[in-house]
Amino acid sequence: MNIALELENLAKTYKIGWRRTERKAVENISLAVPSGTVFGLLGPNGAGKTTTIKIAIGFLRPDSGRISIFGQANSRKARSRIGFLPEQPYFYPHLTAEKALDFYARLFNMRKTERNERVKLLLDTVGLSDAAKLPLNKFSKGMLQRFGIAQSLVNDPDLLIVDEPASGLDPIGQIEMRKILTALNAEGKSILLSSHYLSEVENLCHEVAIINKGAVIARGKIEKLLDAGDSYAITASSLPMGWQPFTLPANVEHVNGLVRVVVDRNHLDGVIENIRSSGGFIEGVQRTTKTLEQLYIEIIGGDIHGN
Amino acid sequence: MEDRLPTLNRNINGVIASIIISSLLLSSVFLQAGIDTKRSRLGLMTTGVKSTVDTAAQFLGGLRSAVAAVLWIKVDRVHHAYFEERGAGLENEDELIPLYRLVTWLDPHIYEAYYVGSYMLYLFDRPDEGWKFALEGLHMNPEVARMEFNVGYLALIKRNDYKYAIPHLEQAYSLAQDDEDRFYVLSNLVVAYSKAGMAEKAEDAKEKLSKIANSPTASGENDEHEHEHEEEHDKQPKFSW
Amino acid sequence: MVIRAIAGNVIREAIRQKIVYVTVLFTLLLFAIEPSIPSFKVGLRIQLFQDIALGVAYIAIAILAIALTVNQVPGEVERRTIYNIFSKPVRRSDYLIGKYIGVLVVIAACALIMGFAVFGFAFAYFGKLSFGLFQGIGMTVLEAALISAFALLMSTFVSPTVNVFACILFYFVGHVKNGALTPTLESGGASHAVGLVLKYLLPSLENFNANEAIARGVMLKSDFLLEVFLYALAFSAALLVIASLSLNRKEL
Numbered sequence: 005m006n007i008a009l010e011l012e013n014l015a016k017t018y019k020i021g022w023r024r025t026e027r028k029a030v031e032n033i034s035l036a037v038p039s040g041t042v043f044g045l046l047g048p049n050g051a052g053k054t055t056t057i058k059i060a061i062g063f064l065r066p067d068s069g070r071i072s073i074f075g076q077a078n079s080r081k082a083r084s085r086i087g088f089l090p091e092q093p094y095f096y097p098h099l100t101a102e103k104a105l106d107f108y109a110r111l112f113n114m115r116k117t118e119r120n121e122r123v124k125l126l127l128d129t130v131g132l133s134d135a136a137k138l139p140l141n142k143f144s145k146g147m148l149q150r151f152g153i154a155q156s157l158v159n160d161p162d163l164l165i166v167d168e169p170a171s172g173l174d175p176i177g178q179i180e181m182r183k184i185l186t187a188l189n190a191e192g193k194s195i196l197l198s199s200h201y202l203s204e205v206e207n208l209c210h211e212v213a214i215i216n217k218g219a220v221i222a223r224g225k226i227e228k229l230l231d232a233g234d235s236y237a238i239t240a241s242s243l244p245m246g247w248q249p250f251t252l253p254a255n256v257e258h259v260n261g262l263v264r265v266v267v268d269r270n271h272l273d274g275v276i277e278n279i280r281s282s283g284g285f286i287e288g289v290q291r292t293t294k295t296l297e298q299l300y301i302e303i304i305g306g307d308i309h310g311n
Numbered sequence: 312m313e314d315r316l317p318t319l320n321r322n323i324n325g326v327i328a329s330i331i332i333s334s335l336l337l338s339s340v341f342l343q344a345g346i347d348t349k350r351s352r353l354g355l356m357t358t359g360v361k362s363t364v365d366t367a368a369q370f371l372g373g374l375r376s377a378v379a380a381v382l383w384i385k386v387d388r389v390h391h392a393y394f395e396e397r398g399a400g401l402e403n404e405d406e407l408i409p410l411y412r413l414v415t416w417l418d419p420h421i422y423e424a425y426y427v428g429s430y431m432l433y434l435f436d437r438p439d440e441g442w443k444f445a446l447e448g449l450h451m452n453p454e455v456a457r458m459e460f461n462v463g464y465l466a467l468i469k470r471n472d473y474k475y476a477i478p479h480l481e482q483a484y485s486l487a488q489d490d491e492d493r494f495y496v497l498s499n500l501v502v503a504y505s506k507a508g509m510a511e512k513a514e515d516a517k518e519k520l521s522k523i524a525n526s527p528t529a530s531g532e533n534d535e536h537e538h539e540h541e542e543e544h545d546k547q548p549k550f551s552w
Numbered sequence: 553m554v555i556r557a558i559a560g561n562v563i564r565e566a567i568r569q570k571i572v573y574v575t576v577l578f579t580l581l582l583f584a585i586e587p588s589i590p591s592f593k594v595g596l597r598i599q600l601f602q603d604i605a606l607g608v609a610y611i612a613i614a615i616l617a618i619a620l621t622v623n624q625v626p627g628e629v630e631r632r633t634i635y636n637i638f639s640k641p642v643r644r645s646d647y648l649i650g651k652y653i654g655v656l657v658v659i660a661a662c663a664l665i666m667g668f669a670v671f672g673f674a675f676a677y678f679g680k681l682s683f684g685l686f687q688g689i690g691m692t693v694l695e696a697a698l699i700s701a702f703a704l705l706m707s708t709f710v711s712p713t714v715n716v717f718a719c720i721l722f723y724f725v726g727h728v729k730n731g732a733l734t735p736t737l738e739s740g741g742a743s744h745a746v747g748l749v750l751k752y753l754l755p756s757l758e759n760f761n762a763n764e765a766i767a768r769g770v771m772l773k774s775d776f777l778l779e780v781f782l783y784a785l786a787f788s789a790a791l792l793v794i795a796s797l798s799l800n801r802k803e804l
Contacts, residue, residue: 058804061638061639062638063635063638063639063803063804064803064804065803080641080642080643081641083639083640083641084640084641086639087639088635088636088639090632090635090636090639092632093632093635093636094631094632094633095633095636096561096564096565096633098564098565098568099564107557107560107561108636108640110553110554110556110557111554111557111637111640111641111642112640112641113553113554155636156639158640159640165639324797324800325797328793328794328796328797331789331790331793332790332793332794335786335787335789335790335793336752336753336786336787336790338782338786339752339755339783339786339787339790340752342779342782342783342786343751343752343756343759343783345779346756346759346776346779346780346783349773349775349776349779350758350759350762353762353765353770353772353776355758355761355762355764355765380600380603380604381604418764420764
C-alpha cells in the first residue's frame, strides 16, 4: 500500500520566554497515512496534534525525526501535492471569495484560464458559487470554513491536511463539512484530519492515532481499536422474569421484555442453548464493539485520573 | 544521511547567502567612495562640521535646510531692523550671533550667515572666533565668491595680512558672477596689491576697476544693497550681491 | 507569478489603509500653504519653497515606508494568513520580495503624486518648471526602499512596535553617521578602523539627500544618480538576503 504521509520518531521541544524554558510538544511520534484513507489525529487540547501537523507541513523544524510525503522529503515539490486547512482559518478579509481563490491559485503558477476554471469548480464543490463576489469579511463562520477547504483544494492535492475542520461550527455546519470531506475521500484523496470531535473522527476516519502529552498512545484501524475483544451480545425474548443464564460470567440486562446477555466466545453456545431450553427466543447475536468515546475515556481519562 | 540532508542544505544556503551579502556590501563600499566625491562637488558633504547640534540637526534629514532657511529669515529680518534704525546702533546685534551659528549648523550652505556672522564677531571683539567662522564658511562653500571675498577682506582689513588676503581675493574675482561683484573685489585687491608692493598688479586692478566704474552696468555709486561689512572708518567699499 | 501575486495583494491591502491617504493629503496640504511662509529675499523664494517641499516629502515618504512595512510579516503571522501561503510551494524569499515590491510600488505611487504636486505648485506660484524636483523625489524613494528593506528584515523577528523604534533609530543613525563618525575617522589606530567599518557597514541615508542642491536648481548628473541607485540596490538586496535567511529560520 502506498503511503501518502509518513512521520517517523518526530520530536519537538519549544523554548519559551527569555529564559528559554524548554517544553516538550511532541516526543517520538510516528504515524503513516495510507493513500486514499482518512487518518484521524485524536487527542485533547494541547496534546500535540497541531504541532505534529505543523511539522508535517514544514512550518516547524523537528528536533529529530523524518518526514516523508509520497516518499519524498518535505520540499516545495512535495508541498505542491498537499492541501492544508489550518484551525480557525483567516483570510484577507477585503478580497471576494473569487479573488482570494484566484490569489491562492496564482501561488501555484496557474495560468489565467486554468485559474478561472479551477475557482469556479472549487466554489461549486464547497457550495459557495452564490457567494463568489462577496468579500470574505461578510462570510459566516461556516462559509469561511468551506472557503478554507476550497483554498486547500486549489492545487487538486493528493493529500489534504485539515486541522480541526469542525471547530466552531454549528451541528449543520459540522454535517456539511463531514459531507465535503467524505466526498473528497471518495474521489481518492488522502486526508489527515486532526480533531477532538469524536463523532467526526469515528464517522470519517479509517485509521486513527490518539495523541496525548505529545506521544501516540493508541494507533490503528478504527474497527480494531473499537473492537471490545471476543465478546458477543445475545438478545432474547419470551424468557421468564428474573431469568439468569447458568453460565457465568455474563452481563444480563432486562429491558422492555427483552433480555440482553453479553458473554465471551467460550460461553456463547452454552448460553444460547440455555435460552432455548428456558423457552426463550433468540432475537439476535452480535459481536460487541466499544464507541470511540468509550475508548477515548478509557485511554485519556485513565491518564487524566492518573494525574 | 537522509536526516542530515536538510541541515547540510541549510549550511550550503548559509554560505551562499554570506557570499552574496559580502559582495553586495563590498560593492556598496566602492559606490560610497564615488558618491562621497560627487556629493562633495555638489557641496552636500557636511562631515566637516563637528558638533552635537550638527549631529542632531542631521536627523532632520531633508527638513534640516528648510528649518535653517526659516530661522535665517527671522535672523535676517532682525538684523535689518537694527540697520534700518541706525540711531539704535548695533549694541544688541551680538544677541544674534548664536543664531548665525545655529543657522550654519543646520545648513552650512546659507553662506550669508557666515558672511554677516564673522563680521559681527569681529565687531564685538571676538576676532579669533570671527576668523574661524569665516574660514569655516569658505570650507563649507568653496565655490562661493562671497566666502572667498570674506576671508580675503577680513585678512586684509582686520588682520592686516595682505599676503594671505591676495589669493583669496583673486579667487573671489575669478568666481565673481558679474561686474558689480568684481567691483568690490577689485577695490580690495587694489589695496592688497599696494600694501604688498605689487604696483604693477595694483595698477592693472585699478584700470579694471575704472572700466567697471565707467560701464553703465556698474552699480557702485547708486546701489541699494545691503549694508553688510560697512564700517565708516575702514573706508572700504561694500561687498554686496 | 508568485512574487507578482504577493506584491499585488500588498498593494490591494495598502490602498485600503487610511495612513496612506492621510500622509499624502497632509503633505499636499503643506505644499499648498507653504508659500505663506515669509521669504527673505526675492529670487530665493522658489529655492526655499522647493527645499521645504522636498524636505516635507522626504519625511512623509520615510513615514510611509515604515508604516507600510513594519506589519507585513508579523500581521500575517498574527492573523495566521501566512499558513495559507507557506503551506503552498512558495519560497520564503519570494514571499519577502513580493512584499517588498508591493510596498515599493505604493511608496513610488505616493511619491509620484507628491512630485507632481510640488512641480505643479512650483509652476503655479513661481512660473518655473523645476524638473529637478523629480530627481529629489526619486532619491527619496530610494531612501524609502532602503528603510523598507530594513523594516522587512526586522519584521521577521520583532514586533511592529519594536520595529518602528528600530526604524527610527536606523533613520537617525543613517543620517547622522557621517557627522558622528568624523572624530573617530580622524583619530588613529583601532578607533579609526572601527570608524571605517561602521562608516561602510551602516548605510548612509544622507546619500539620498540632495534636496538642498536640487532646490538651488542643480540638475543631478546621471552618473551620480546611477551610483546612488546602485548603492540603494546593493544595500537593500543585502538586507533582503539577511531577511530571507531570518524568515527561513523562523518557525510559524
